[in-house]
Amino acid sequence: MRKPIIAGNWKMHKTLGEAESFYSDVQGRIPDPAKVETVICAPFPFLYRLVQLSEGMAPSVGAQNMHEEESGAFTGEVSPVQLKDLGVRYVIIGHSERREYFNETDDSVNRKLKSALGHGLTPIVCVGETLGEREEGRTEAKVSGQVKAAYAEISPSEAAGTVVAYEPIWAIGTGKTATAEEAGDVCRSIRETLSELYGGEIAEKIRIQYGGSVKPDNIGELLAQPDIDGALVGGASLEPESFLRLAEVASNE
Ligand SMILES: O=C(CO)COP(=O)(O)O
Numbered sequence: 286m287r288k289p290i291i292a293g294n295w296k297m298h299k300t301l302g303e304a305e306s307f308y309s310d311v312q313g314r315i316p317d318p319a320k321v322e323t324v325i326c327a328p329f330p331f332l333y334r335l336v337q338l339s340e341g342m343a344p345s346v347g348a349q350n351m352h353e354e355e356s357g358a359f360t361g362e363v364s365p366v367q368l369k370d371l372g373v374r375y376v377i378i379g380h381s382e383r384r385e386y387f388n389e390t391d392d393s394v395n396r397k398l399k400s401a402l403g404h405g406l407t408p409i410v411c412v413g414e415t416l417g418e419r420e421e422g423r424t425e426a427k428v429s430g431q432v433k434a435a436y437a438e439i440s441p442s443e444a445a446g447t448v449v450a451y452e453p454i455w456a457i458g459t460g461k462t463a464t465a466e467e468a469g470d471v472c473r474s475i476r477e478t479l480s481e482l483y484g485g486e487i488a489e490k491i492r493i494q495y496g497g498s499v500k501p502d503n504i505g506e507l508l509a510q511p512d513i514d515g516a517l518v519g520g521a522s523l524e525p526e527s528f529l530r531l532a533e534v535a536s537n538e
Contacts, residue, residue: 287492289508289535290448290515292324292409293522294349294377294496304331308338310525315343316536322515323532324375325522326409329363336372344528347375347409350383353393353400365404376401377517379435380411381454391434398435402443409448409494409517410435412475416455424453428471429478441483445490449475450517456497458519465503468495469510476512501530508538 299307304327315323323344327335335346352362368376378401379394394410401408412431414424428451436444451472453463463471472493480488495507496517507513515535521527 287490287514288320288322289538290322290324290492290494291528291532291535292326292347292375292377292448292450292494292515292517293344293528294326294380294517294519295328295523296349296382296519297328298523299328299331301331301334304335305338307523307525307528308335311344311529312338312342314529316533318343320536321532323528324409325528326375326377332368332373333371344532345374346372347377347407348373349377349380351376351378351397351401351406353396355400355404365400365406368406369404373406375407375409375448377409377411377450379431381413381452381457385454391431394431394435395437395439398439398447402439402447407446407448409450411450411452411496411517413452413454413457413497419453419455424471425474428475432475432478433482436479436482441487444479444483445487448492448494448515449479450494450496451475452496452517458498460498462498462500462503462507463495465506465510465513468497468507469513472510472512499531501527501534504531504534508535 324347326347355366378397383389414427492514494515494517499516499518
């Protein structure tokens with residue numbers, strides 16, 4: 286059985302005070318970590334403080350991006366060594382907003398994935414199609430190509446501990462969710478791709494999240510799909526009550 290994983294992606298939201306207050310609101314109220322893994326991927330400037338506040342308890346702390354090098358002359362970037370040193374445990378890699386606005390490519394996603402794994406961070410690897418690609422019937426080809434490119438030269442044992450997030454770009458922040466069946470079908474095709482790459486046993490271990498306008502009232506049907514093991518959540522992760530509700534529904538799956 287794969288344990289569900291609910292990850293909040295705060296994107297470029299909140300001040301430090303708001304982030305602290307979110308943590309104090311949710312702490313001690315997160316459902317049993319044996320039943321659901323919870324993560325908050327916060328802006329870089331808050332990570333140190335949130336790791337301190339979390340004291341190793343749920344929700345864990347994640348970053349939204351990282352550079353693949355350990356150190357160097359890369360103004361404005363943050364390395365996996367720096368994240369690890371702070372106690373950060375997860376990192377989102379290849380979010381569609383990074384691909385769209387910050388020129389991330391399948392190649393850079395692959396380099397970052399290798400580097401995150403090499404430094405003991407748990408990567409959440411994002412893939413997803415545009416509306417145009419969906420309308421042209423190219424969803425599965427696009428997503429499978431992104432998965433293959435991201436996992437190039439990643440060993441089966443490393444791949445087993447990763448998380449894939451399927452986020453159709455047209456469903457992000459738009460209020461339009463893929464239907465549970467549509468999302469489930471693509472997540473199944475991602476698992477088939479992982480199975481081609483690594484065999485069924487490893488593919489069954491890799492958790493696949495859905496992301497794109499996930500809310501407390503639609504997460505239940507999404508998680509009921511056999512290949513959806515969690516959610517990567519933007520807007521609905523910003524409020525403590527809504528994040529708690531998502532975690533609660535997932536803990537009952
Ligand atoms: O991009 C997302 C999470 O990474 C999804 O954002 P929303 O949940 O706000 O649609």
